[in-house]
Amino acid sequence: MKVWILYDTQFGNGKKLAEAFKEHFPTEYEVKTGDVKDISPSSVAQDKPDVLILGGAIRMFRGAPKSKKWVKNLNSELKNLNYKVKYAGAYLTHGLATDKIQGHGKRFLKKLQKASMIENTHSELLTAQVEEQEGPIKKEEIQKAQKYMQDFINWLK
Numbered sequence: 412m413k414v415w416i417l418y419d420t421q422f423g424n425g426k427k428l429a430e431a432f433k434e435h436f437p438t439e440y441e442v443k444t445g446d447v448k449d450i451s452p453s454s455v456a457q458d459k460p461d462v463l464i465l466g467g468a469i470r471m472f473r474g475a476p477k478s479k480k481w482v483k484n485l486n487s488e489l490k491n492l493n494y495k496v497k498y499a500g501a502y503l504t505h506g507l508a509t510d511k512i513q514g515h516g517k518r519f520l521k522k523l524q525k526a527s528m529i530e531n532t533h534s535e536l537l538t539a540q541v542e543e544q545e546g547p548i549k550k551e552e553i554q555k556a557q558k559y560m561q562d563f564i565n566w567l568k
């Protein structure tokens with residue numbers, strides 16, 4: 412299975428999560444990672460991945476606007492190719508307390524669920540709180556993320 416993990420990072424925390432996610436995948440998965448600012452939706456669509464994991468960050472009270480726009484464009488590109496991504500998941504990094512960002516999480520997940528060229532979206536979104544704006548991700552959040560990653564991979568099987 413081909414997997415793409417995308418993120419929109421400023422200080423590298425989103426990228427770290429993507430790399431941790433990649434390490435959880437067994438070797439039979441071909442996993443690629445990249446920033447939505449560098450990787451075009453058309454190049455990912457043309458690669459015809461089975462799995463998409465999309466990360467983003469909450470900044471200025473806005474939940475992952477670049478990642479949302481990216482997935483909208485990806486959906487258009489997939490339509491052009493008449494190719495459907497089978498599985499998707501999402502994660503958000505944030506500075507505010509976890510209970511304060513649930514609305515952002517739901518709306519971000521909805522963007523994936525609404526994308527007509529994505530067949531199944533994992534019902535749970537991973538959130539990871541950073542200690543300071545620049546990071547690092549809180550220790551307990553790393554443990555939560557590792558459990559989420561394993562659950563996500565089991566869900567694919």
Ligand SMILES: Cc1cc2nc3c(=O)[nH]c(=O)nc-3n(C[C@H](O)[C@H](O)[C@H](O)COP(=O)(O)O)c2cc1C
Binds near residue numbers: 424471505543544546
């Ligand atoms: C300009 C700016 C605004 C931010 N606003 C918010 C915010 O409204 N809510 C929040 O939870 N975190 C906020 N943060 C913290 C970011 O979520 C955090 O820097 C980011 O998740 C770290 O991930 P990154 O290293 O991948 O960019 C803000 C950070 C910056 C730099």
